[in-house]
Amino acid sequence: MTDYSSLDFSPLVEISGDEVVTHCFVRDVPLAAGRTLALVTLDNGRDHTRPNTLGPVTLLEFAATLDELTARAGRGEIHGVAVTGKPFILAAGADLTKVAEIPSLETGKLLSQLGHHALGKLDTLGVPSFVFINGLALGGGLEIGLNANYRTIDAAVPAIALPEVFLGLIPGWGGAYLLPNLIGIENALKVIIENPLKNNRTLSGADALELGIADVMFTSARFLEDSITWADGVIAGTEKVSRPNAPGKVERLVKWDVAVGVARKMLVNRIGEVAKSPYVALNLLQAAKSGTRAEGFQREDEALAGLISGDQLQASIYAFNLVQKRAKRPAGAPDKKLARPITKVGVIGAGLMASQFALLFVRRLRVPVVITDLDQARVDKGVAYIHDEIAALQTKNRISPDEANRLRALVTGTTDKSLFSDADWVIEAVFEELGVKQSVFAEIEKFVSPEAILATNTSSLSVEQIGSKLKHPERLVGFHFFNPVAVMPLIEVVNTPQTDDVTLATAMVIAGKLRKNAVITRDTPGFVVNRVLAKLLGEAMHAVDTGTPFEVVEAAVAPFGLPMTPFELLELVGLTVGAHVLDTHHAAFPDRFFESDNLHKLAEHGKILERDGKGRRTGFDKGALKIVAGGTTPMTAEQILQRVEDGLVDEIKRMLDDDVVHAAEDIDLCMILGAGWPFQMGGITPYLDRVGASERVFGGTFHTPPIRGIGAAVPAASAQN
């Protein structure tokens, strides 16, 4: 077994640079009967906006502190050790800011080993160890707790989780071994694998208690006092700790492998087999069934070293930073102070999309929202839909009865456009046709003030042309949502040459109030997400049209690891919409985008995939197969993959040269938030760089240096797996 104390961790310290060190402060707390508890506070000296993190210097200080406490315990000076955090925060996990700078596989491995070296000491103090989980505890932060003998938790903790798999990592400071042995394999699978993949879901204090992560929970008002009293009882032997979820013999013999097998199937189904870290975690969890703690830790060292040296982790961290940081400070956004206050919203259209807008606006802005349409019947139907949705929210206890009343009273419908006169934000969601949108805005402009901001949800038309008949085109902006409106976190805010800064600033502020991430794009066909998707879908349909079987096309793009295949995506957005998107892009860029007659026929037919009663796909629809039969020049999967990769590089390069968005980062952000493209690809451009496509197409890379792991010495073509 690895003797962690014999390792030289200086290579990690060398790259730790400006680490914000989380210090360990020790104070003695008197217990009953003259005993003493050494209470360790983790505190980086900053406020709660800069959580404690665990970098190399921090971990070495933690290890030294525990060594000293072990010596004190040996001398009988202390009878227990407890670790807690600064207000609201235990620790937010490993400091990953330097992961991109790790120079070698060995250094990467040291990162895991240092965690085991430091946190592992909580098990060898010679006296009981406790972690009082007083606040946020993520990843390595929670693993501090898992390494201790006992845990208490504050009922008010905002979030605890092991999100490593979400980031392309595994819980490698003991978590993958300790957690299943503490709370059972099924619970551990949920925490380590399922939750990170469910949009990085986190646990509450009550969840942690129920799962058995914490032994006991106390309310926040006296959390530390109660935790100390409880620890006193445990040390004195008066407090008995029971762990009903800890796995017994039967679970290990019978349940363990079965549960892992079920989880593996679920994983393959849900995310395919491209993303590595969930499977690495799964294997570690399986192995945690038997063997010693030291063996488990050593497996984690190997596993983590492999992931740290790989490409997916670097891409994931890049993606994570985009979502966490760049999304919050959108490139090119004007000063927020320019934004106009919005006190009333008008929605033109009362169809499904329009009603969804109205619901979102009234929920988030809580201002009057008036909807309109051609006739009263459509308006009534729209208002009824919104009222039903509000009632549904109330039934699910998502909003109180008072809030429901408030929202219902704010939503009105009318065919009298004069009721729009005091709206300061008017958004349309009418039929996707230039003439219709032009005349709708021209009409509403007669009623609203000259400053009222007009927003269009077009996905494929030129916003500038939509505004060409306006007296004040400077107050028109594109505001492109993704379906389903309530769920998808992206809005493309389309800035035309006429759009003024006040309008743009208002659109950005409104997007923020709707709790969406906004990316500013130029007024070019398809903006970002649809243009990139049109490239992919166009190539996929083109391959089908030339006679390539559906399954070959699906297999061809499988190495991307996308959340769904091109044909699943087409069915999701609707085949008619899909065909329309391809047509629009073909019309705009006829030499680069394919249109597909077959897709129109498939749309008329209604489906591509064959599904069982529960909606699970079982194959390809026979009618669909008949429609696309007849192509005579099928391609191989390799050919298709290269066409798609190269085509995406070409298109994205053009978009950047044309300044559709300011940087490749914004393209990636759009694809992650608007299309759910995976972190392991870094959105799209890190992937295109690492497979060599960028090099093939324009002799360079989108990112310099490319976003790759240190294992990148292997040839690009084989680095995908």
Added chain:
Amino acid sequence: MAERAEVVFVDGVRTPFGRAGEKGMYWKTRADDLVVKAIIGLMERNPGVPPERIDDVAIAATTQTGDQGLTLGRTAALLAGLPKSVPGFAIDRMCAGAMTAVTTMGSSIGFGAYDLAIAGGVEHMGRHPMGFGADPNPRFLSEKLVSEDALNMGATAERIHDRFPTYTKERSDRFALRSQQKVAAAYSAGKIQPDLIPVATRSESGWGLATRDEAPRPETTMEGLATLRTPFRSHGRVTAGNASGLNDGASACLLASAATAKELGLGVKMIMTSFAFAGVEPEVMGLGPVPSTEKALRKAGLSITDIGLFELNEAFAVQVISFLDHFGIDDEDPRVNEYGGAIALGHPLASSGVRLMNQLAHQFESHPEVRYGLTAMCIGLGQGGSVIWENPHFNKKAAKR
């Protein structure tokens, strides 16, 4: 018509008292959190009390601003997790805040409007120095309504020394020394600790746990006391050694009607007999407990000789001496402040009243020969407050021995 009731003191707790200021243990602890922790500790000690049966929560503070403002009784009740149906309010009578909370809640119970109530107080003198941000009406001085000394508590204590030349500085120091010694002895005997609710304390060097009062100086000597400065007057008599300090702390107690206590099976530590507040000249505010005690005795139909135990707040040694002298009690009478007092323990203004009651209640248990006890304190701007309590453990046989 509400039914008149007998008022009982069920239980009382407090936080350990800290020294005010940056070096004090509560510098980074909020005032409201102190009293919230006291209330939670009180409720946990009395699991037989259904929280929804609490009729009111009265919490006192002198400087009601910032973390010590916003209708403390209500906010503290919410923060302590009491049901939203339980009301609350804030009280201010300077040093006698908690005492007034007790008498007010006691009155409500006695009148029959309430069955159960929480009364307490908090003062974080580190965060809220006495009189900070106050804007006294200029008429006080222009019309000589009060002397200039009236607003400076130390100066009022010097005025008592002026009025009674036999109360020497040496006599005050000796009283102060005894207070320190008695507190040390009480701690050794475990008399203080049972009513303390530990408080987690935060500092630059991590979390700690306050389990004892921070202010006591058991190493105090007469020689040491003699060398201290007299900050209120050059060549004066009042020093930091013979006065209570500036402190942070909170207290809370549970009052009930005798019938409710019986119904819920709650212990009774004291029975309220009578109370009174009275005014004196503000510049000798320390004399206040004399008239308030006389009034309370009169209402109770008792005389000073009926009182077997005294818990007098030691704002200043000299004002306790003035009280004892008035009633002909010796400075070292063992019935007075058996566990020591505010000179050693500290005096976080509006929280002190309940500390006196906790200590009297504790002494009642070990003194079945005593039937009546007194808690009394002086109050800034020239007032005194007194509550007379009856000992439920009183035993005639013990009294005869």
